Amino acid sequence: MDIERDDLSIADMKFGTDGLIPAVVQQHDSGEVLMVAYMNAESLAKTLETGSTWFWSRSRQSYWMKGESSGNVQNVMDVRYDCDADTLLVLVDQTGVACHTGEHSCFYRSLRAPALSNDETAAQAAKEDDDS
């Protein structure tokens, strides 16, 4: 199978040994990356057919539609695949928030470089010494 072709179908996607492919979900206009979840061939087909995002829950081993209980549905504008056909990018219009924590995106926290964290910790400790 030539993955360089421009007309690949669901069957051409490279699902992992667990039958899943990661799907990055992005707000179509703002570009905000909202969440990453996993699809199998069936949930990808349902996503394309219904225009709402359907995933496979690895922890619950079941299908789930985003927003089915919360109402925070994702209307699908486009489903793209990468050069290796092993990752999806789903452009959506998000209703409400994407994250179960109430944050708009699931990516609301940053890691800091160990060196930076240490410097900041030292600076903070020095500041607290000065303040006391």
Next chain:
Amino acid sequence: MDIERDDLSIADMKFGTDGLIPAVVQQHDSGEVLMVAYMNAESLAKTLETGSTWFWSRSRQSYWMKGESSGNVQNVMDVRYDCDADTLLVLVDQTGVACHTGEHSCFYRSLRAPALSNDETAAQAAKEDDDS
């Protein structure tokens, strides 16, 4: 470990059974999703320490720095993690293009809904019939 904390470190990330975590790479200003690759704890540490993206190649079983041979390096602006701490979002400033095909982003192709594809195929066939 409480993944709701705001100060998680590399050791708190939830790497898969293969020791890897998916990293979505996004252009920091335009919001374009450029690529998705995988990091282990060591390549994540190198990414934070050096300010360039380092990944683990599952096919070659080796470390690779994006742009090391092509020059298309990614300068890291921020590394975020999601609510489950099992996916990274790396905000970068991309030099040149991100995709080995020469496209700016790896996500340059779209899947179409089976129903839509069939309709379009039928419409195209009808058009060709008309033209002939």
